[in-house]
Amino acid sequence: MKKSKTELERFSREVIGAMPFLLREFAKREDNELSRGKISCPQMLALDYVSRHPRVRMTDIAQVLDVRTSSASVLVDRLIREKMLTRAHDDRDRRVVWVGATAKGRKVVSQILEQKRRSVKAVFGPLTARERAQYLAVLLKVKSILGRASAAALLLALVSQPPAHAFFWNKKKPEPVRTVVAPSPASSPLTLDEAFSLALKRSETLASEAEDLSLAQARFYRSFRYFLPDVDFLMTRTERDVNSGGGSSGDGISSDSRRRYTPENKFTFSQPIFSGFKEIAALRATGADKSQQRLEYRRAEELLFVDVMEAFYAVSQAEADAHTLEATKKLLEDRMKELSERIGLGRSRETEGKTAEADLKLAEADLVIAKTAVDTARNLLEFYLGQPLAGRPLEEGSFGGQSAGLDFYLDQSRLRSDVRAAEEALRVARAGLLGAQGGFLPTVSLDGNYYTKRVGFQNGNDWDVTFAVDVPIFDAGETLADVKEAGVTLRRAELTLSRAQRTAELEVRNAWEEMRSAKAAESAFAEAARAAKENYEILSKEYRLSLVNNIEVLDALRRNEEIQRRANDARYDARRAFWKFRVALGDLPVPETSR
Numbered sequence: 001m002k003k004s005k006t007e008l009e010r011f012s013r014e015v016i017g018a019m020p021f022l023l024r025e026f027a028k029r030e031d032n033e034l035s036r037g038k039i040s041c042p043q044m045l046a047l048d049y050v051s052r053h054p055r056v057r058m059t060d061i062a063q064v065l066d067v068r069t070s071s072a073s074v075l076v077d078r079l080i081r082e083k084m085l086t087r088a089h090d091d092r093d094r095r096v097v098w099v100g101a102t103a104k105g106r107k108v109v110s111q112i113l114e115q116k117r118r119s120v121k122a123v124f125g126p127l128t129a130r131e132r133a134q135y136l137a138v139l140l141k142v143k144s145i146l147g148r149a150s151a152a153a154l155l156l157a158l159v160s161q162p163p164a165h166a167f168f169w170n171k172k173k174p175e176p177v178r179t180v181v182a183p184s185p186a187s188s189p190l191t192l193d194e195a196f197s198l199a200l201k202r203s204e205t206l207a208s209e210a211e212d213l214s215l216a217q218a219r220f221y222r223s224f225r226y227f228l229p230d231v232d233f234l235m236t237r238t239e240r241d242v243n244s245g246g247g248s249s250g251d252g253i254s255s256d257s258r259r260r261y262t263p264e265n266k267f268t269f270s271q272p273i274f275s276g277f278k279e280i281a282a283l284r285a286t287g288a289d290k291s292q293q294r295l296e297y298r299r300a301e302e303l304l305f306v307d308v309m310e311a312f313y314a315v316s317q318a319e320a321d322a323h324t325l326e327a328t329k330k331l332l333e334d335r336m337k338e339l340s341e342r343i344g345l346g347r348s349r350e351t352e353g354k355t356a357e358a359d360l361k362l363a364e365a366d367l368v369i370a371k372t373a374v375d376t377a378r379n380l381l382e383f384y385l386g387q388p389l390a391g392r393p394l395e396e397g398s399f400g401g402q403s404a405g406l407d408f409y410l411d412q413s414r415l416r417s418d419v420r421a422a423e424e425a426l427r428v429a430r431a432g433l434l435g436a437q438g439g440f441l442p443t444v445s446l447d448g449n450y451y452t453k454r455v456g457f458q459n460g461n462d463w464d465v466t467f468a469v470d471v472p473i474f475d476a477g478e479t480l481a482d483v484k485e486a487g488v489t490l491r492r493a494e495l496t497l498s499r500a501q502r503t504a505e506l507e508v509r510n511a512w513e514e515m516r517s518a519k520a521a522e523s524a525f526a527e528a529a530r531a532a533k534e535n536y537e538i539l540s541k542e543y544r545l546s547l548v549n550n551i552e553v554l555d556a557l558r559r560n561e562e563i564q565r566r567a568n569d570a571r572y573d574a575r576r577a578f579w580k581f582r583v584a585l586g587d588l589p590v591p592e593t594s595r
Helices: 002-028 041-051 058-065 069-081 103-124 129-146 148-159 162-170 192-202 204-226 253-257 278-345 350-385 406-415 417-440 478-544 550-585
Strands: 085-089 097-101 230-239 261-274 443-453 463-470
Touching: 002 103, 041 058, 041 069, 041 097, 041 103, 058 069, 058 097, 069 085, 069 350, 097 103, 192 278, 192 350, 278 350, 278 417, 278 550, 350 550, 406 417, 406 478, 406 550, 417 478, 478 550
Parallel strands: none
Antiparallel strands: 085 097, 230 261, 261 443, 443 463
């Protein structure tokens, strides 16, 4: 058994020593976006996955990379800026985001994979077929042990560490490990409310929705034309060819027919009196349309809040994660000092120091990744805000739970803005059907003229009025077709409303369960974190009394770090779940926008 452990230790040292050389030599044979450092390995994995599908969801990418959805969103944003990926909201459900690869993205993936295939052929070409088969068998066995998701996570951890691996790819001196610098006291903290207010001003999506609201307002104004008369002032001058010879020269019709120029000035007005209830239907439709657009705009604000909230807490969570790793690194450094003294006194073995040193290097690598996550999360939040954070700290504020029962909130879901917008759309459809049916009824109108200038035998007639009744008899089925189409639109609106109500209830029910689960997990992990910290402190004291060995202390430290990070994740998951529940209810205090 001891011999097996010694052999495995030698094997691990040889593999770790050979790996940097292999990576560097493979990188020398490639010249592409990955080897030049323009995209990272995780971005390459995401780009390769997306390019093999017509379109994928953001959650699919997060699952493939074994990261959070917010982290996958940040990664995709960078590829979108490089014009390698595109992102679009689903036409039916704006919460669903679809990601697709561009022609440039597919070309980059194809080039990288082709160069890697050439590198593998060049490096393994001198080996015999049997040697290659043995090597491949070992790789496939290691792959089955790691598992597909674990392999992706491992690759992400390995390639994203600038101090350990950046020089293999870019042949530059590694950047020093950055420390989190606390902002100056003069920097006012950024709250979630303020972040949302800034995003409301910057969002292009909301600006587009506001233009739709303005169009609805314009249609509402236009509907008043059915109730108010049209008034115009008309000036005409009629010129005709007349026979200059013969005829009488008196006044009257005969003289008017020989008049070469006939000027006329008049005011005209036209007032529809009855048009088969079309004017009432039009006013109802435009009023409901305006309300529908206003409610859809409000729902767009609520969905924007979800995006801003996710980005806001992603920054806080990443910073808390980095703080935990900083603390772990400090504890390991203190442990290294203590072990060095004990080794010098002969009270500890040298292997204990090497084990602690390896743990310290792993902690440093994890810290680099965590600080990169802080930067990328801040970049995403700045994108929504439309301005840099400039070192401003984030103030999370307080939030309260929901005390009422689920049935109460299910009833409240019918007041959600998108459900009410569907109700207004149904009103529009009903008004459209009423207007179409009005085509079977007669129309009544009143037209009049007031003359300010007339010549000829009508010179003394200052005004005239025409009362008209138009009874439809046959129009080749056009009105019937309009009624049929309006009926179909009405039935679709009824189905859309039913689906919106059921979807709202489902989302409230799911958000309720997720919020309760997240709160329970937060409480449990908080207790676990307290116990893990106390356990490490106790073992550290017992180690100084030679009651436990170094391996037990390091295991306790690793366990403490893991639980502290999971407790941090649970804490922010609970905050996200709370706000998502509020949005699912439509109970978010979004400021009303009047346009």
